[in-house]
Amino acid sequence: MKLPFCDGGKDYSDFPDVHVLQEVVTAADGLILATPEYHGSVSGVIKNALDLMGFTELSGKVTGLISVLGGQPNSNALNEMRLIMRWVHAWVIPEQIAIGQAWRAFDEDGKLIDEKLAERLDEFAQSLVKNTQRLRQG
Ligand SMILES: Cc1cc2nc3c(=O)[nH]c(=O)nc-3n(C[C@H](O)[C@H](O)[C@H](O)COP(=O)(O)O)c2cc1C
Numbered sequence: 001m002k003l004p005f006c007d008g009g010k011d012y013s014d015f016p017d018v019h020v021l022q023e024v025v026t027a028a029d030g031l032i033l034a035t036p037e038y039h040g041s042v043s044g045v046i047k048n049a050l051d052l053m054g055f056t057e058l059s060g061k062v063t064g065l066i067s068v069l070g071g072q073p074n075s076n077a078l079n080e081m082r083l084i085m086r087w088v089h090a091w092v093i094p095e096q097i098a099i100g101q102a103w104r105a106f107d108e109d110g111k112l113i114d115e116k117l118a119e120r121l122d123e124f125a126q127s128l129v130k131n132t133q134r135l136r137q138g
Pocket residue numbers: 035036037038039040041068069070071072102103
């Protein structure tokens with residue numbers, strides 16, 4: 001998507017992808033947010049994309065978080081995303097995934113090499129679906 005820098009305004013008519021992003025997220029049952037860890041935090045790209053939305057799109061949305069890192073896995077970017085999503089009243093599931101040393105974490109088919117991590121990813125996905133169904137029924 002071609003997204004502009006968020007300037008705090010409301011008129012992004014020169015960038016139709018802003019509307020597409022907002023519509024797609026509004027229509028979603030649940031969200032997975034994934035970011036590379038940059039300087040111990042989220043990437044500017046995902047922060048900007050989230051800044052282009054607000055309560056209308058994100059409030060009440062069940063969300064799962066994934067980070068990928070060049071170094072060892074940690075929770076820095078995940079914690080930052082959790083804070084951002086709490087701020088817009090989303091429901092972030094407790095399960096989360098940090099994929100360390102991303103440059104060697106995947107095989108040629110794009111599958112995770114570490115079986116335990118792959119299992120955790122399955123559990124993460126199951127929790128996201130289960131909790132999305134629960135909250136939407138309520
Ligand atoms: C500006 C910048 C900052 C980064 N900061 C971190 C960091 O704090 N910790 C880390 O483990 N990796 C860091 N990395 C490595 C990225 O997390 C890594 O490249 C990314 O997760 C893998 O995606 P890629 O294969 O598309 O580069 C940084 C990379 C860039 C470009």
